[in-house]
Amino acid sequence: MKVPFVDLGAQYQAIAPEINAAIQGVLEKRDFVLGSDVELFENEFADFIGTRHAVGVGSGLDALELVLRAWEIGPGDEVITAANTYIATTLAIMAVGARPVLVDMDPATFNIDPAGIEAAITAKTRALIPVHLCGQPADMDPIHEIAARRNLLVLEDAAQAHGALYRGRKAGSLGHASAFSFYPGKNLGAYGDGGLVATNDAALAERLRQLRNYGQRVKYVHTTIGTNSRLDTIQAAILRVKLRHLDLWNTQRGEHAAQYNALLAEAGCAVPQIAASRTHIFHLYMVRLENRAEVQKILADRGISTGIHYPIPIHLQEASASLGYRKGDFPATEKAAERILSLPMYAELTASQCEYVAENLREAIRITSDSRKQGATLAR
Numbered sequence: 001m002k003v004p005f006v007d008l009g010a011q012y013q014a015i016a017p018e019i020n021a022a023i024q025g026v027l028e029k030r031d032f033v034l035g036s037d038v039e040l041f042e043n044e045f046a047d048f049i050g051t052r053h054a055v056g057v058g059s060g061l062d063a064l065e066l067v068l069r070a071w072e073i074g075p076g077d078e079v080i081t082a083a084n085t086y087i088a089t090t091l092a093i094m095a096v097g098a099r100p101v102l103v104d105m106d107p108a109t110f111n112i113d114p115a116g117i118e119a120a121i122t123a124k125t126r127a128l129i130p131v132h133l134c135g136q137p138a139d140m141d142p143i144h145e146i147a148a149r150r151n152l153l154v155l156e157d158a159a160q161a162h163g164a165l166y167r168g169r170k171a172g173s174l175g176h177a178s179a180f181s182f183y184p185g186k187n188l189g190a191y192g193d194g195g196l197v198a199t200n201d202a203a204l205a206e207r208l209r210q211l212r213n214y215g216q217r218v219k220y221v222h223t224t225i226g227t228n229s230r231l232d233t234i235q236a237a238i239l240r241v242k243l244r245h246l247d248l249w250n251t252q253r254g255e256h257a258a259q260y261n262a263l264l265a266e267a268g269c270a271v272p273q274i275a276a277s278r279t280h281i282f283h284l285y286m287v288r289l290e291n292r293a294e295v296q297k298i299l300a301d302r303g304i305s306t307g308i309h310y311p312i313p314i315h316l317q318e319a320s321a322s323l324g325y326r327k328g329d330f331p332a333t334e335k336a337a338e339r340i341l342s343l344p345m346y347a348e349l350t351a352s353q354c355e356y357v358a359e360n361l362r363e364a365i366r367i368t369s370d371s372r373k374q375g376a377t378l379a380r
C-alpha cells in the first residue's frame, strides 16, 4: 500500500466538476485581476471566520507582512512570535525592518508559551504574533490580557488553522488582525499561492486594499507606497468552491486523528494533545518519538510518506544569523525538532490507510528500539 503525505489529486477527483465550472466561469468573464470572485470569496470567508472584513492577498507571507506595514511597524520595533513556527512568520517581521523576538513553545500544545511572552517584552515591542501551529489555536486569553495591559497589537498567524475554534470562536477572529495562507497543502488550499487578512478594523482593511494594489485608492491615484499582492481571481473562484467543503474536510481530518490516537495509544510515541476549550483541525498530525531517522526510513520503505515540521528551528537557520540566537536558547523547540514526525493527514485518507500507517509505525518503533537496546548491549 502507498500512503502519500497529502493527496491533492484525491481531493480534486471528488470535486472536479465544481472546480472546473468555477475556473471556466472566470475564463468567460476574464476578470482575472481583482475580479468578482475575489470580493465574493472575501465576503464568504469573513462570514466563515466571523470577522467584518477580509482582504485577499498574494500569499500568507504577504498577509503577515502587509499587516505589519499597515501598522507602520518597522526599524527599531520588536515583534514577539513563536520559536517553533514556519520561517514565513519571522521573514515577514524582518521584511518590514523590525526585529523578531522569539519565545519558546509549550511542549504540551506546541503553541507559544504565554509566560515567556511577558519576559520577552521590551520598550520596543509593538506586536505579538501567536501562531496556531498544526491547526490548534494558541492560548489567546492570556495573550490578549498581556497585549491589553502592555498596549500591543495582536496579529494571529492562522495559516494552519482555517476553521479551528478557541472558546467557540474561530481562529483568525481573535486578534486585531489575522493572516491566512491558501498554499495548496493547507486545509483550505488554492491551486497556487494565495493569502488573506481577516479583521474587524475597517480602517486597516481599507489600508490593506490600497497596499496590495500599488497603493492606489482609485485607479492611477497612488496615496501610499504599495505593492502588487492581490489574491488571483481564478484562485478565489477555486477557494469559493473549496470553502463549502472545509467543515466536512476538517471533521474527516479529526476522525483520522482519533483513529491514529487509538491505534498509537501503546506504540511508544507521544500523540498530539488538545487543550481544553480548543478544537484542532489537524493541518498536521505530529507525533514525537525516539530514533526518528530510522523510523522515517522504515516507513518510507513501506510506501508511507511523512514530514518534519520543522527540522531546523528558525533561530538556528543561517537566514536568522543576524538575530544572534544560539543553540540552547529555546530548549523545548530544539528538543521537539529532533523528535517530531508528521504522519499522512488529509480528508480523503481511508480507514485502512490510517491502519496501515499506525501498524507500520508501531512496528518501526519496536524494531528501532530493539536494535538500539541490542547495540547498547554489544557496546558494553
Ligand SMILES: *Cc1c(COP(=O)(O)O)cnc(C)c1O
Pocket (backbone or CB within 6 Å): 059, 060, 061, 062, 085, 086, 088, 089, 131, 157, 159, 160, 180, 181, 182, 183, 193, 194, 195
Ligand atoms: C504556510 C505558512 C505561512 C506562509 O504562507 P504562504 O502562503 O506559503 O506564504 C506562514 N505561517 C505559517 C505558520 C505557515 O504554515
